[in-house]
Structure formats: C-alpha cells, structure tokens
Amino acid sequence: MKSYRKELWFQTKLRREFINITTEVDRVIQDSGIQEGLILVNAMHITASVYINDDESGLLKDYERFLERLAPQDADYHHHLTGEDNGDAHIKRQIMGREVVVAITNGALDFGPWEQIFYAEFDGRRRKRVLVKVIGE
Ligand code: ZN
Numbered sequence: 001m002k003s004y005r006k007e008l009w010f011q012t013k014l015r016r017e018f019i020n021i022t023t024e025v026d027r028v029i030q031d032s033g034i035q036e037g038l039i040l041v042n043a044m045h046i047t048a049s050v051y052i053n054d055d056e057s058g059l060l061k062d063y064e065r066f067l068e069r070l071a072p073q074d075a076d077y078h079h080h081l082t083g084e085d086n087g088d089a090h091i092k093r094q095i096m097g098r099e100v101v102v103a104i105t106n107g108a109l110d111f112g113p114w115e116q117i118f119y120a121e122f123d124g125r126r127r128k129r130v131l132v133k134v135i136g137e
Contacts, residue, residue, distance in 0.1 A: 005133050011128070039104055049096035049120040050099050070095065
C-alpha cells in the first residue's frame with residue numbers, strides 16, 4: 001500500500017467564503033499515482049470546514065443564511081472572554097464538519113451525481129491549511 005500527503009493553503013479575502021477545491025484534490029490524486037484507495041481531506045483549523053455538496057450559487061447563499069441564523073457573528077459568546085472574536089466561526093465549522101473521505105476508483109474521485117468538495121472558511125483573511133492524505137495502490 002502506498003500513501004501520499006499534501007497540504008493545500010488558502011487565504012480568503014473575506015471572513016467567510018466557500019471554495020470548490022475538487023480540481024486541487026483531483027490533482028493530488030494524480031500526483032500520488034494511486035489508482036484504487038481512499039482520500040481524506042480535512043481542514044487543519046477549528047474555524048473552517050471541508051464538506052461535499054453541490055456547487056450551486058443559491059445553495060451557497062442558503063448555507064450562509066442558515067449558518068448566520070444559528071450562529072450569528074455579532075452574538076455574545078463565552079469564547080470571546082478569551083479575547084477572541086470568532087465564537088461564531090467555531091460553531092459554523094462544527095455544523096459543516098471537519099473532513100470528507102472519498103473512494104478512489106481508476107485513479108479518480110468516485111463521486112455520486114453533483115458531488116463536489118468544498119473548503120468553507122468562517123474566519124479567514126489569513127493563511128490556513130487543508131490536509132489531503134491518499135492511501136491505496
Ligand atoms: Zn477562537
């Protein structure tokens with residue numbers, strides 16, 4: 001069994017952004033040379049998520065509205081007693097998840113219809129990482 005590790009770096013212009021990273025993840029599979037296996041993609045920060053869903057602009061706006069309703073940026077958070085200001089971002093990340101695992105078949109992401117991999121940033125404007133780990137043959 002082979003394994004291959006790569007970090008993808010992001011610096012968003014906005015505090016919150018949704019970025020389709022499917023092409024970058026697919027490139028990691030090509031670089032790994034692995035044809036059959038599994039790929040793990042996880043945010044390495046506790047205020048960002050990696051998730052799989054449709055790349056549809058209305059849906060991205062719906063996520064923004066839904067998450068802001070559940071964890072408003074300007075609400076009072078106990079976490080802010082530490083001097084931080086990103087209580088909302090921690091909760092948004094918890095809702096949207098930390099990582100995804102996808103099967104690799106014939107050297108490609110073995111997706112269902114419309115599945116795309118997203119990096120969701122909830123406290124951006126600084127350099128942050130996503131870990132990609134590929135295992136297989
Ligand atoms: Zn924090």
